[in-house]
Amino acid sequence: MYDKMFEYVKRIVDAMQITGRLRSKTRADRYGHSERVFHWSRRLADEYEKESGVKVDKESLEVAAIFHDVAYGIAKYPKRHSTAGAEICRKYLVECGYEAEKIDGICNLIGKHSDKEALFDPDIPIELVLLMEADLMERSGAVSIVGDIWQEAMQDSVGYVHMYEHIKKFSYEQAEGNPMRTDVAKRYWEEKRRLVHMFAEQLEMDLGLDDKEKGDA
Numbered sequence: 408m409y410d411k412m413f414e415y416v417k418r419i420v421d422a423m424q425i426t427g428r429l430r431s432k433t434r435a436d437r438y439g440h441s442e443r444v445f446h447w448s449r450r451l452a453d454e455y456e457k458e459s460g461v462k463v464d465k466e467s468l469e470v471a472a473i474f475h476d477v478a479y480g481i482a483k484y485p486k487r488h489s490t491a492g493a494e495i496c497r498k499y500l501v502e503c504g505y506e507a508e509k510i511d512g513i514c515n516l517i518g519k520h521s522d523k524e525a526l527f528d529p530d531i532p533i534e535l536v537l538l539m540e541a542d543l544m545e546r547s548g549a550v551s552i553v554g555d556i557w558q559e560a561m562q563d564s565v566g567y568v569h570m571y572e573h574i575k576k577f578s579y580e581q582a583e584g585n586p587m588r589t590d591v592a593k594r595y596w597e598e599k600r601r602l603v604h605m606f607a608e609q610l611e612m613d614l615g616l617d618d619k620e621k622g623d624a
């Protein structure tokens with residue numbers, strides 16, 4: 408259903424990978440981020456609907472998730488990526504013949520998705536809440552650990568201890584607290600926090616970093 412949309416976004420992001428702000432190798436996964444935010448949005452929306460009985464405009468949420476970071480691909484774009492992304496999406500949806508009201512709703516989600524401090528604002532639509540939660544969720548837990556290792560592995564001289572330190576500094580730190588608003592997302596975050604903590608503790612043990620007396624051996 409969304410194949411053409413994904414292709415369109417991928418073309419923009421891939422093109423900018425060569426010249427734009429996506430030159431570093433991990434940033435090249437920006438398109439993958441959009442795919443994963445799409446899946447998280449869908450998962451959270453389905454479960455939220457089931458649990459709360461509140462209807463979510465899933466189509467608007469899913470389209471917004473696909474396009475939400477498309478403008479990160481634009482080199483030296485003079486506007487915020489959220490504003491620029493909304494403009495790119497609007498152009499695409501108009502060409503596809505979407506209704507004006509639908510387009511406004513989707514572009515509103517994209518234009519505001521970066522304002523994470525507004526997540527607890529009671530006046531924002533549930534689709535924006537879920538998009539912001541999905542955006543945060545995607546960059547945490549297992550994916551975050553992989554990202555830490557990936558970034559560290561790109562350095563010239565690396566070892567497992569460097570990777571462990573990177574995980575402690577970013578994924579571990581990020582997993583503290585719970586930034587989510589809906590109960591569904593809060594539960595997923597807790598699972599992620601447990602995973603990251605357990606992973607870091609196991610790695611610490613595997614590397615012998617927990618052995619305070621190793622200097623005496």
Ligand SMILES: [Fe+2]
Nearest residue numbers: 444475476542
């Ligand atoms: Fe994002």
